[in-house]
Amino acid sequence: MNYRSLRRLALGGLCALALGLPFSALAAENVLRVSAIPDEAPTELQRKFVPLGQYLEQQTGMKVSFVPVSDYAAVVESLATGKLDLAWLGGFTFIQAKRRTQGTAIPIAQRAEDAKFTSRFITASEGIKSFADLKGKTFVFGSPSSTSGHLMPRYFLGREGINADKDFKNLAFSGAHDATVAFVAAGRADAGVLNASVWDKLVEQGKVDTAKVRVFATTPPYFDYNWTVRGDLDPALVKKLTEAFLKLDPANPAHKEIMALQRASKFIPTKKENYEGIEQAAQAAGLLK
Known part of the structure; x- marks a missing residue:
């Protein structure tokens, strides 16, 4: 680094300090x-x-x-x-x-x-055709902080008489929507839930075998993602x-x-x-x- 570059850097730092900003803020502005x-x-x-x-x-x-x-x-x-x-x-x-x-x-x-976003409940089990069939089964949500992969599905499960903390044999979190599909397809969970947009995309891309993994229920609509x-x-x-x-x-x-x-x-x-x-x-x- 030459003298002029060092001088500009020093002056930049002084300006940032004069403005009460951390020096890193100037570089990132x-x-x-x-x-x-x-x-x-x-x-x-x-x-x-x-x-x-x-x-x-x-x-x-x-x-x-x-x-x-x-x-x-x-x-x-x-x-x-x-x-x-x-x-x-x-x-x-x-x-x-x-x-x-x-x-x-x-x-x-x-x-x-x-x-008007929705979530899809999916399964690869022939014995699951409705919410009532989920009791005693293993179930996977997405991330604990996910709206469409946890919060709203949990809320709507409650309205269907399913207590997510008590009615499942085992409850897991996959961390992401595409991972939830992988969990269900691999038999690591009897059923799971993910957002409709990701499900549709995976189907379109041929990344899910719909002859094996199927949707058995969809939530009512709700507001979801934003910038x-x-x-x-x-x-x-x-x-x-x-x-x-x-x-x-x-x-x-x-x-x-x-x-x-x-x-x-x-x-x-x-x-x-x-x-x-x-x-x-x-x-x-x-x-x-």
């Missing part, structure tokens, strides 16, 4: 840090994000960096502590983020499909990001791949109030402290 709950395999999350990340770079003029995380809780914590700027959350993780940030996290957009920003993000940037999502159009050849990978017909505005039902279900299930 033109990078949009984005992540997503790990509801599918890490390689699949990366594949889905690449064209969207490139699009967001064009729309914001910022470098976009995808930050992989180990689990759902890490996304919530990273958003709350300013390590992430934008995150793809499920309905339940949004509620957790809202609470963790004292209500400052802002949901800006959701797919049209997320206003959420941290509350102290520059309002001008929040506006740019919101507009960027709302402009996406599958009829536009430049957007077609993005929309296909996101499994979205279009993005629509969303708001915190849409997730009040999720919060009530979480409280009823005893999943919120």
Whole structure:
């Protein structure tokens, strides 16, 4: 590093200190840090994000960096502590983020499909044809913090007279939707539940043998996924990001791949109030402290 580079670095550090910012904030100020709950395999999350990340770079003029995380809780914590700027959350993780940030996290957009999302109950057992047949069987949810792989299915199981903590012979968590299918297909669980979008994608891609693993029930619809920003993000940037999502159009050849990978017909505005039902279900299930 030459003298001029060292001088610029030192001056940058002094500016950051004068503004009351950590020096690292100066280096990261033109990078949009984005992540997503790990509801599918890490390689699949990366594949889905690449064209969207490139699009967001064009729309914001910022470098976009995808930050992989180990689990759902890490996304919530990273958003709350300013390590992430934008995150793809499920309905339940949004509620957790809202609470963790004292209500400052802002949901800006959701797919049209997320206003009427569902979960699919699956099995490879001939003896399971209804919810009543689940009693005494082994069952697998996705992640404990998953809206569509745990919270809402648990809530709807309760409405069908099934107590998830008492009525199953054994209860497990696979960690992700695609892993739940693998659990059931391998006979590691008699039945399980995952979100309808991932199930449909796996079927389309030929990654599940529907002659062996089948859907035996579907939940009523509920609000689910959204893109959420941290509350102290520059309002001008929040506006740019919101507009960027709302402009996406599958009829536009430049957007077609993005929309296909996101499994979205279009993005629509969303708001915190849409997730009040999720919060009530979480409280009823005893999943919120």
